[in-house]
Amino acid sequence: MTQKTMRDAINDALHLEMARNPNIIVLGEDVSGGAGGTSGQREASGGIFGVTKGLLPKFGEHRVIDTPISESAIIGAAAGAALAGLRPVAELMFADFVGVSLDQLFNQMAKFRYMFGGRTTCPAVVRLAMGAGMNMGAQHSQTIYPLLTSVPGLKVVIPSNAYDAKGLMLTALRGDDPVMFFEHKALYPRKGEVPDGDYTIPFGEAALVREGEHVTVVAIARMVVFAEKAIDAVHKDGITCDLIDPRTTSPLDLDTILESVENTGRLVIVDESPPRCSVAADIAAQVASQGFRFLKAPIGLVTAPHTPVPFARELERAYVPSPQRIEAAIRKVMQE
């Protein structure tokens, strides 16, 4: 075990699996950086977020591919490479840029296996850096995962910590379906215990981060960190919570959530996305439809508002669900 940032944990997984499997390639804008520069230094960046550092020197230009700014072609090329036997990892940089490449994702990559009658697979991983909190404005701060979670054929992975990120990435790199791998930008520098060796975390298996009696809290990505703060705060008043991190929203581990709600009778869902047609709304609907009899109180939803992400510090702070808002939601369901 070593203390590692989430950034390094994902990097670790890429190094490990690229060494094991020569079919893995990495492609995207500045995944290495330095091509065509005047310093002569290749790998001048190693990814804008540093997640692909060290890959080019180790695996060479046929496997670590810097692309022009062409997201449609990046994702389409990943889809094609996957059909032709490779295992591409495409970096989209900011998740918001998925807009440019959407056809190749949801009409192509997502549909191949089913539409072609199961005669092919499409083992591609798309990496997307998401999330608000760094004042990057409306086009560099969205979560996007609700949109892609709604697409049949795509797996959607959203780690909340370094340990999970590595294990989930290794699973993604060994699976046969396209995986949308969301990395919250604010989590990149957060450290956690990460084994040096090989381990995988299966998709569709939620993590029970905290155990308690009174309320089930479901939280995704950075919201897990905020939910822990809120849970610590209500603990002082004797309120204890299960905290569930789904880790993958497609497939979604509904069983773990339902089991917990059966015990607690109260549910709060925390999601940094806007509220409509979101993962929070989806989980609430599933629990209402399959676990209504367990509920002692209306389900609490803590989400961003139905607005684009604002720039100003004060507005963005109000946009992102805070530990205080989560705490208030927990207390509210306890009053019912």
Place this chain on the structure above:
Amino acid sequence: MSTETVASSLSSDQLLAAYRKMRTIREFEERLHVEIQTGEIPGFTHLYSGQEAIAVGVCAHLGVTDYIVSTHRGHGHCIAKGCDVPAMMHEIYGRAAGLCKGKGGSMHIADFSKGMLGANAIVGGGPPIAVGAAIACRNRGDGTVAVAFAGDGSCNQGTVFEAMNLAVVLKVPTIFIYENNGYSEHTGVDYAVGSKDIAGRAAAFGMPVEKVDGTDFHAVYAAMGRALAHARAGHGPFAIEAVATRFYGHFEGDPQLYRAKDEVKRQRESMDCLSIFRRTAAAHGLSDAALDAIDAEVLDLIERSVTEARQAPPPAESELTTDVYVAY
């Protein structure tokens, strides 16, 4: 038409105004470079220093009813198109008095009263928007045009190719300005543009193209004059590739490992559009005293903008849910 004949068609007042704009952009960016290090400015910022002659050479031709669309590196385009400088600074600081109430930030400054349809943080997002604005210009029949500023990196986006073809098909007055500053993020243009010829690619879509020295205001101004004449005569789009450099990193904080160590220093000596402008100023009838006076006034304006913005109030929290058709 030679550069000289067009340049001399500008009065000395017009030349001084162009110089003032270029100097304003430069000092705005140089000051931001300093202020960003204090940590007071939210988010991340892309500076336009080094490319001033392009924005100003283009926009010097445009009125408020002409349109421009801009990029993530948009401060220069905004100033050149006449956006209020203190209000821009407020926006960059995320203040209520900003041009977009602090909701947009550095990468999303817009001023519709000035025909500035927005900076754009999606690379390649702008050119199709310019084509749409050009349809409006054509249909109004008032001789206005729409200009798309785009970088050397952005012109590898499918959206940009589609925009060029659409503009040619529709024959609408769109002027594509490709600012070739040598890099897209940490990648050199000669790697990312396969043909190594941005102008040639634009020409292949079926529009006239010029490649100009983007550090020479007069050259940009002259090329833009020809582009405008073409577009206003109803002949459709026109493209200009303007070659310059950026004096800073891709964004503030970029260690620029992809650049030769002394590259920026050399370029500041040889490719500074302001020094180049001043070198021929006397020949255009401009006195050093007049230019120096502008320099001093610009510094005052920037100082005032920063001082005001630093002390200004942020947007009220209630602004979070305004300007959207419905907020839950």
